[in-house]
Every structure is written in structure tokens, then in C-alpha cells.
Amino acid sequence: MNDLLLNRILPAEHIPYAYPFLFIDQVLALTADSITTSTVFPPESLLVTSHLLGGPDVVPGVLLIEMVGQAALLQQRLVSAKSTIKMLGKCKAKFLSPALPSKPLVAEVKILGEALEGSLVHGVVLQESIYIAEVEILAVSAPRPR
């Protein structure tokens, strides 16, 4: 998909998240089994200012996991129009460098496999070409409401 079309994608139109819990600003690349997204956490965001009190201001690692998960869901919605809501099932994450607010965080996410309406996803988060985090998520379909 060319850059012009990617720029027109509004993530909020495709995935069920909204401010302050939508962690994709832009889609940079999209293929049949991968997506690359960009996100900037504003320094004044409560998600940053309340972690850690007194500094340093870093983006919470758990939000990077969520960012990868949202990117994977967006990829599936864009490429195959799958509407199944997925939730985190199992997750492994490594945090290699602190993620800073104000600068773009790029998530390179690959869908490794799908079965039983679940998916295995691998994502790497970078900031200015520095590896910030590596995440592997097993997402499962959301249970029906009770």
C-alpha cells in the first residue's frame, strides 16, 4: 500500500480504542502479515506524568505491549476485515531501553500465525532506531459478555 493511502488511515475508525488509550498515531507500512505504526506520547499526558512521580518521564512499558497488540489488531482489520475482538492471552516482553515521550515510537509488528480465532504476534518497538522493547503476544478472542 503506498504512502498516500497509508496516511489516510485513521486508526480510531478501525479499532475499538479512543484517547487516552489509543496508541497508534499513524500507519507507516502494511503487508499481508505485518504492520509498522508510529506513536508519540505527549509529555503532558497523564500516562507519562504519573509514571514516575518525580521523574524520569518514561512511557510505561506495559503501554508498549498494548501498542503492539493494537497494531496487530489494526493490521488484521485492515488486511482481512476480521472483526473478532481479541484480548491479551499470554505475553512475553523485554524492555531494552526507556521509551521517552515526545519522540515517535515505531512498532514493527508481524503476525506469526493464527488459529482458533487467536493469533501469535511478534513486535519490536524502536525510537530513533534504538531498540526499546521486544514483545510477543498470544491474543485470544474475547469472551462473550456474561
Add this chain to the structure above:
Amino acid sequence: MSMPTQQEPVPVSLQELKEMLEKALDRQLEYLDLNQNFYTELGLDSMGAVALFIEVQRKTGVEIPLAEAPMIQNCEQLLSYLNDNARSVYQNE
């Protein structure tokens, strides 16, 4: 008959199956009993089932549709399914 390519599915060995099951269960198995029920005897939960079937698909290239997955309750049934469907893919080449 066309020559097999690197992309064609292959059946999985018992050792590979044991390793995949252990990864899905998140624990080691003393031995692999082909007739043990994944769910009622080995304690595989829904997340584990997703992990197992994804891994099986990645290793063998055989897709297991959602509608057919509930009929696969143990390793013997899984191996049988993989062998039947690997053969079907070869015939369709």
C-alpha cells in the same frame, strides 16, 4: 506429479509434537501419550489450544479450521488429521 517444494507441508515427528505440546502447556511432559485428552487429562486451556494449533500450523503448513479443531482432542487425532490433510495438499499440487 510435481516435485515437492520447500513450502509443502510435512507431517510432524513425535518429538516435535511433544515439544509443541509442552510449550502450549508451559510445562515438561514425562512422556507423550497419544491418547491423553488435551483438555480433560493434560489441562490444556483455551490459550494453550490457540498456541498449540498455531505452532502446529507453522511447523506443518496444515491449517486447522475453527470448525474442525474441537474434534481434535488428543495427539493421535491431531497426527491423523495432519497426515490426512498433508496428503490432500500434495494431491492438489
